[in-house]
Amino acid sequence: MSEFEESGIGEECGVFGCVAAGEWPTQLEVAKVLTLGLVALQHRGQESAGIVTSNGVNPPTYNTLKGMGLVNNAFPPENLLKLRYGNLGIGHTRYSTTGISELQNCQPFVVDTLHGKIAVAHNGELVNAAALRKKVMRHGVGLSTSSDSELITQLLALTPPMEELDAPDWVARIKNLMHETPTSYSLLVMYTDVIYAIRDPYGNRPLSIGRLVPISKLHTAGAGEGETEGWVVSSESCSFQSIGAKYYREVMPGEIVQISKHGVKSLSIVPRPEGDLPAFCIFEYVYFARPDSIFEGQMVYTVRQRCGRQLAIEAPTEADVVSTVPESATPAALGYAQQSGLPYVEVLCKNRYVGRTFIQPNTRLRQLGVAKKFGALTDNFTGKRVVLVDDSIVRGNTISPIIKLLKEAGATEVHIRVASPPIRFPCYMGINIPTKEELIANRPEFEDIAGYIGATSVRYLSVEGLLSAVQGGIPSLQGKDGRINTNASRRVGHCTACLTGKYPVELEW
Amino acid sequence: MSEFEESGIGEECGVFGCVAAGEWPTQLEVAKVLTLGLVALQHRGQESAGIVTSNGVNPPTYNTLKGMGLVNNAFPPENLLKLRYGNLGIGHTRYSTTGISELQNCQPFVVDTLHGKIAVAHNGELVNAAALRKKVMRHGVGLSTSSDSELITQLLALTPPMEELDAPDWVARIKNLMHETPTSYSLLVMYTDVIYAIRDPYGNRPLSIGRLVPISKLHTAGAGEGETEGWVVSSESCSFQSIGAKYYREVMPGEIVQISKHGVKSLSIVPRPEGDLPAFCIFEYVYFARPDSIFEGQMVYTVRQRCGRQLAIEAPTEADVVSTVPESATPAALGYAQQSGLPYVEVLCKNRYVGRTFIQPNTRLRQLGVAKKFGALTDNFTGKRVVLVDDSIVRGNTISPIIKLLKEAGATEVHIRVASPPIRFPCYMGINIPTKEELIANRPEFEDIAGYIGATSVRYLSVEGLLSAVQGGIPSLQGKDGRINTNASRRVGHCTACLTGKYPVELEW
């Protein structure tokens, strides 16, 4: 239970694509691969899910399946059966927001153009969406949803207006789109028999490519290219394990990669403005991504562990035990314990069945608060001074009852150590963050945050500490002496806007 | 059980709109009026339903509710509660087609334009839809559905491209649209605080206006204009009764009517090409419409009764009793009985609970066929010669087991009398008809149709007989002598394309 989870902070989406290699029609059952791939990206979005497959012939037949809720609920068995498997396809899972469920916002978005259908799946948020919406509407196009994905499809179709005679140059259209909007997007565009995988020039959202091999060859080094059964592309590499794919590489910032049955081909890299560094979202490391995903050559779990170690260096504590707010903070807590030499114990046991209940809370239930989701493992901390590591404090109302629970159950001191810096600024690039006023770091109570939440002490990881924990493990940055390679560091950068207010591009509103 | 029903012949849609009169915010609960109005149009479409309401201020807030299935299922109670009632709104009910349910095809279609949102509900089918789709796609617009409604909204937004500075002249845009496509559409366009109600120049689909009055004044002649609580517009006037509205008038072929809180205003009539007559779909009279609806000043029930009378004149029978295939053929059967002087009896009792069952039919069940939906009221026909009136024979496989049932249960003769002419041609204007090859009237078996279906004899109403039954009751056509007023007849006309192959406009494909 992270404060992120409780506070409604969340990723906007996950995208996933698959192209069968070799002869078509394929035996690969692309729709099943897509579905399992999306299940592995489920933490990036639980509101709705969708997949679109293509048979890959010209003109192609597209089959679409969309539904509200988790992937396994969104695609009922009778509909999965109806879906022709296809030879390639893309899928999308969407973040849960409140309100009347809107199937029409569900991605992938498919539109018919003069040259046939394209399907688009998008993770991110266009910083200049408002201006772009005006632009397409000025052309006389009506927009039926508020989603960036529809906007992207219309921009691809619109600019320049289509000519009936020529085949469309989709790559040129994609480049054109990338020049019109600098960030934030990881994008899959399917057209007939090919998927284009695109990351914005700042590389703000992740996107990785994997290779499907025979299951028997999955973990052997020697599965040659000839044994490739298909290619997949995913917001996170954690999905590769569940479908039997090997990690291949990341899509680079600004890169357009074409994936077809013939393989993976880099078509172009749209550059950033001179002098701008990449701006990969640092919170993918801190919280959003699954710990077994790999970004920039390093495993997310290990980065979190380093954050915990760095935190122990920056904010050491006189205490008896180190523990975690399960489950997302565990690697940081283990890192803190290792660095500090204090023993790691579990102090809370999560009731995994507590979910959305229909019971209207009364006073008694409200008073119990989030603590009702946890059992206290009192033997492990009674009479002890506890360092409790969490990955964030957003509003401060989640950690507070947990501290109370621990203290009343016998902890003599509860020191909160947060494995990331305070969040102070909104994100305009795809993350759902409470308003500035709701963020505890911007409120008067922050002056005495320990008193406010009832902790013995509270310390955060510094921005510098976070950056060093993240960047210190990127292979390309590691010089022979273990120090950061200064040359390479010119090509590495992370977006810390929510912590520092420094946005990678100027915001236009 | 009509052959139409069994054969999957059906109307494409129903549309309904409502504007509260007087001061806003209204007490009228527009969303409830829309829902009940759609329930009364349910026979025009059971696949999905949708409503969109507007609060009518500038810029407006639109609220949308859509769902699959019957109106009462499509809008679950919790969602209806969430819907703000609004001061005006439009709704739509869609015909049931097969395949994976597609909520995205559900109307009304709402798009955001440079000048705000418009909502469109459409009944009909654009004869030149393919050419129009190409046109908007050539402009670089992607189309996300195959529905004419999206096409219409994009055409309204597109032509001419929108200017940011000026207010949009929606009426000009609507006229422009009407010049681009001659038929078939009855259309509701909602923009902020007004609904435009439009019928195509041929008047192919119906559209009527009603006036909401205090319930206590509903049936009194004297409810003055000042007592108007709101205005409604509906595919059929049958819906007025259920919401407490009085019939006001039809929208004329080619007319654009503006409905606002200030009342009903005719803005324009877009003319047909010189010499063309209107082409109101004659099957609205024969089968589609509810019998209590009023078209062209006459009640549908009465027209069907006249068809039965005319049939008795054209095809008299030596028989003992006249009966109906319940329920849609009953007025025609009563008309036949009255004209022929033969007694009217019921011979079949319909099991109203037989619906879509999940049971896979085995040989036994298949052999029972449609007859399992009916009980034979044997006392009424054993040992008798029966005239059985139906409203149509489409494929011939529905009436056949009914005849068998009657004969085996003791009818000595079964004479089929069909209260409409044979259907031979496809409809391109909004009606779902089997392919030409499936229509019994185009097949070799038609030579001996009586033998084929097992009847003693089969006779159809003639096209001329149908036209005279329909047109003979239109008030404006009745001269003082009871004969048709020749002058007026120049302004009256009906589409009989499915019977005669004469389409009101040249078909472009």
Add this chain to the structure above:
Amino acid sequence: MSEFEESGIGEECGVFGCVAAGEWPTQLEVAKVLTLGLVALQHRGQESAGIVTSNGVNPPTYNTLKGMGLVNNAFPPENLLKLRYGNLGIGHTRYSTTGISELQNCQPFVVDTLHGKIAVAHNGELVNAAALRKKVMRHGVGLSTSSDSELITQLLALTPPMEELDAPDWVARIKNLMHETPTSYSLLVMYTDVIYAIRDPYGNRPLSIGRLVPISKLHTAGAGEGETEGWVVSSESCSFQSIGAKYYREVMPGEIVQISKHGVKSLSIVPRPEGDLPAFCIFEYVYFARPDSIFEGQMVYTVRQRCGRQLAIEAPTEADVVSTVPESATPAALGYAQQSGLPYVEVLCKNRYVGRTFIQPNTRLRQLGVAKKFGALTDNFTGKRVVLVDDSIVRGNTISPIIKLLKEAGATEVHIRVASPPIRFPCYMGINIPTKEELIANRPEFEDIAGYIGATSVRYLSVEGLLSAVQGGIPSLQGKDGRINTNASRRVGHCTACLTGKYPVELEW
């Protein structure tokens, strides 16, 4: 729309059984026959449905399927597939009552006894249920439901206590039960490979036997016994048509019939007390049964028509047209029209999609009342004096807005003719009737019932008239001269308790 329907008067249940003839395992798909049979009895109960099949070997395997709602909803396809078809089985459909749905009350009721499982399906209501419940509870048996069916199964098991050594004599136990409770029940008891079909000694509830024949032989007189594919037993013979069965005979009052693969065998007839006549519920004729069902050798439709004729004799009217409140009153209305010589027309068109809506009625909707379910076919009655035949007036609040609708739409007079006598007394034998105070016939307003409901005049059929209409058509009662055969009449009788207060047995409470 009958007042019965609107007033919540309803039958308690329908029962249906089937045994495959010939060699087992059968090809008959007994579960499908049961399901379709129950669909045809759906008018007798919509709350829940259940079927139990047996493979018929010793010890038998029983399979049970139960669900809430209509038969087609209660048995979802995946469950129907799971059901092994069995060689025999019984089913039940239950009347809709309000409150939290209670699957546990759903029949058939199956219990395991020392000698194996028995399954029971029951239509009716035991007049001495309270005393019998006390009796079994005094034996130390707990009852888990309030249903008579569980009570019956426990009574069958309990009396006399079971002996382990002997085979149980179920027939003796059934007889014992019949001596403990005189009425009201039509009962199916399944045990291993046999179904016992039982009617109480008064024959209060109906029960008929049918014979499944090859579909091709369904309507031919010559289908010999050798061609029997199975036997069915049903609350009403209307279900035979839908499954391809021929009417065989009724179970007699007090009779225990054994149905097995070897055929139908009458085991015993438990007599009534000396001097008591049978008491078949007269409202099965008046309202509950489907018109194509056959009781006592006559078709229900024809009885209703005779009621209408008798009403025309008892209560003639100066009027222009005769009509019906659709649909259940139609045969009576046609009978009235035939007898009176007045023309029969339709004045109301029912919206078959109006059902349970989730919309909370506001004042406007409430004022519209039941009239929103009907369209007025004004052409047929404007300026005319209308005789409107209904089958009952229960509370008087349904017919009232219909009369208002007709008058305001132009009827000059509306004469209500009711094809049954006023209901004044509660039923304790299986019919759900409003309390005595709610019945209009017991209220002061009844003095001027015409004024109260707004009719020009109101007349009811007399009890004698009803009895003569019902009994005058029973074949065994018709002497050669057309008069009632006095000898036979000693063996015919009907329960008119709700009309006269004369209950067939003394009530114990």
Add this chain to the structure above:
Amino acid sequence: MSEFEESGIGEECGVFGCVAAGEWPTQLEVAKVLTLGLVALQHRGQESAGIVTSNGVNPPTYNTLKGMGLVNNAFPPENLLKLRYGNLGIGHTRYSTTGISELQNCQPFVVDTLHGKIAVAHNGELVNAAALRKKVMRHGVGLSTSSDSELITQLLALTPPMEELDAPDWVARIKNLMHETPTSYSLLVMYTDVIYAIRDPYGNRPLSIGRLVPISKLHTAGAGEGETEGWVVSSESCSFQSIGAKYYREVMPGEIVQISKHGVKSLSIVPRPEGDLPAFCIFEYVYFARPDSIFEGQMVYTVRQRCGRQLAIEAPTEADVVSTVPESATPAALGYAQQSGLPYVEVLCKNRYVGRTFIQPNTRLRQLGVAKKFGALTDNFTGKRVVLVDDSIVRGNTISPIIKLLKEAGATEVHIRVASPPIRFPCYMGINIPTKEELIANRPEFEDIAGYIGATSVRYLSVEGLLSAVQGGIPSLQGKDGRINTNASRRVGHCTACLTGKYPVELEW
């Protein structure tokens, strides 16, 4: 992911009861307390859930709510609203079994007796159920389910047969029941205004009592008896935290406790046969219970940790790291790590969204196996020798692909250490265990279990080691010198039948 979970080993049920203290009607919202209490026991059963409340007056009104699936799904919001809250109530959550869902088996079981309704909720399995069923059936009682709960209610009602005049002595009836069946049951019996909480004489299943206090007093020592808001009784004390209750005490083996608004009262202790020790199920400690529950004065988590420590003593390993198969084996793994001095790391990351999917597995998916539920945290074990602690090996087919995954991802050795002895025998007291033939410990492959599952080595905890880990922490057993108090040990005992084949009572079949 424990092998237990994957193998379908599971507890049969959880029970929960609540009585409001003080004046009635209570403000406590008993139904909400019951629901939340059941959510906290959800790990003991996910098939169905039910609650019954009583208003506590004489005669009482009982309200029942039952449903299939998880508690939050089983009680939809509209039904929870309908439930009157009541002043006391009991609830039940049932283990998931396969097959057609059977709502009728859902507990609590309520029956009406001569003296009113009793409700029963049961956890356990009667060892002599078959004989008892025969007994009640011989009395002439039919049993409608195969559940022990119905059997218990009928036994309570039956013996001795009820007398109408006297008030029933339920306690005598309960004692009578306890003499008829020695084990296994923890039972809640509600009658009007009181709940009887009963554990069988062997104490085979757990049952604990808690005290509801004002939330503000929840964790303070000083909440006096006077501040009691109600009493709860639960299969496990872990549920107390979620509803704001303090742990009070366990129900003793053989004890009948009466809980009323006046408090908790021990009525009787039914003894075991001379010389028999208690037989609390040792697998409650090993696997079933939630780690924060307290049995016999000790926390389950701590017992599991001790098992891990003991395992490290019995089966030390040359290795680099210790890890867990998440999540249930984590305390044992941490214990192993602490005892052995090896570092604890995480090697697997569980995808918490992988659940029941509708996708039909193809060859590729089947080959991936359980590994698709886990991500490998490779950085933590590549090139290392891993000790992987699991809580059990049941069939051996779950751990095998995990070992393969670790080895292929770079682990040089994988040593499996199992924190419990091999399971070899069936359980007849409430635990669902595969057949003897399916248990890996009974199969030839067990000879070379390491080779069979692909591990470098496999070692189990000994039965003696398990017993010492469990009993060594029971407070009453700890003498002053830390050694086991021999006197007290005569009153402590655990059922190890599934490990040793020694059942606490002779089995009658």
